[in-house]
Amino acid sequence: VEVAPGAVHVPGWLSLEQQAELVDACRTWGRGPVPFRAAKLPGGHEMSVQTVCLGWHWQPYKYSRVAEDAGGGRVLEFPEWLAGWGRRALIDAYGPEVAESAAAAYKPDTALINFYADTAKMGMHQDKDEKTDLPVVSLSVGDDCLFRFGNTQTRTKPYTDLRLRSGDLFVFGGPSRFAYHGVPKIYPGTADPACGLASGRLNLTMRVTGLA
Numbered sequence: 001v002e003v004a005p006g007a008v009h010v011p012g013w014l015s016l017e018q019q020a021e022l023v024d025a026c027r028t029w030g031r032g033p034v035p036f037r038a039a040k041l042p043g044g045h046e047m048s049v050q051t052v053c054l055g056w057h058w059q060p061y062k063y064s065r066v067a068e069d070a071g072g073g074r075v076l077e078f079p080e081w082l083a084g085w086g087r088r089a090l091i092d093a094y095g096p097e098v099a100e101s102a103a104a105a106y107k108p109d110t111a112l113i114n115f116y117a118d119t120a121k122m123g124m125h126q127d128k129d130e131k132t133d134l135p136v137v138s139l140s141v142g143d144d145c146l147f148r149f150g151n152t153q154t155r156t157k158p159y160t161d162l163r164l165r166s167g168d169l170f171v172f173g174g175p176s177r178f179a180y181h182g183v184p185k186i187y188p189g190t191a192d193p194a195c196g197l198a199s200g201r202l203n204l205t206m207r208v209t210g211l212a
């Protein structure tokens with residue numbers, strides 16, 4: 001479903017087995033050298049989501065290899081199997097004709113894994129810390145959320161409200177890459193426990209930072 005030019009929602013893209021595999025991987029990554037942590041915004045407030053990264057460590061608003069704000073560990077490598085999921089995601093979202101060459105060239109180097117407890121949310125923002133305009137691939141597991149997809153000009157209306165469910169894929173490319181977006185609400189208790197998460201929501205985004 002194309003929600004806007006370049007923004008494609010593919011409901012139910014991950015099987016329950018793949019969802020559980022991803023949850024397991026996220027648990028393992030969270031026990032690595034950099035733990036899940038709530039990032040601190042420049043104003044001093046903590047975000048309500050808990051985040052762990054692969055490839056490059058993100059903190060508002062920059063990337064580094066070392067997590068100075070989360071214990072000083074070095075971020076884990078971005079695994080090749082996950083890049084493979086990213087290339088399949090582009091083909092499945094954009095169609096083989098459009099996407100095959102783009103997909104073959106797609107080399108995501110960073111993942112941000114966000115865990116939303118029942119009351120967590122994410123305010124409207126743009127993702128502009130990457131130095132490329134290549135697509136962001138987003139995978140959701142666990143409870144449903146309200147996802148607000150906005151415009152590139154303002155953090156307010158017009159926007160489209162969508163419900164994202166466990167297993168959904170969303171690809172944000174082209175003119176949608178720098179649209180404002182946010183997660184105003186989680187719907188607790190909506191996930192099938194077989195997805196591997198008893199409560200809350202996990203979202204993994206892969207990106208091409210363009211950093212070296």
Ligand code: MD5
Nearest residue numbers: 114127136138172176177179181203205
């Ligand atoms: C989430 N994460 O559900 C969302 C999904 C983040 C974040 O927003 O920055 O970690 S990613 C949604 C996204 C990425 C890039 C562009 C657009 C949406 N967009 O144009 O709407 O935790």
Ligand code: FE
Nearest residue numbers: 125126127181
């Ligand atoms: Fe974002």
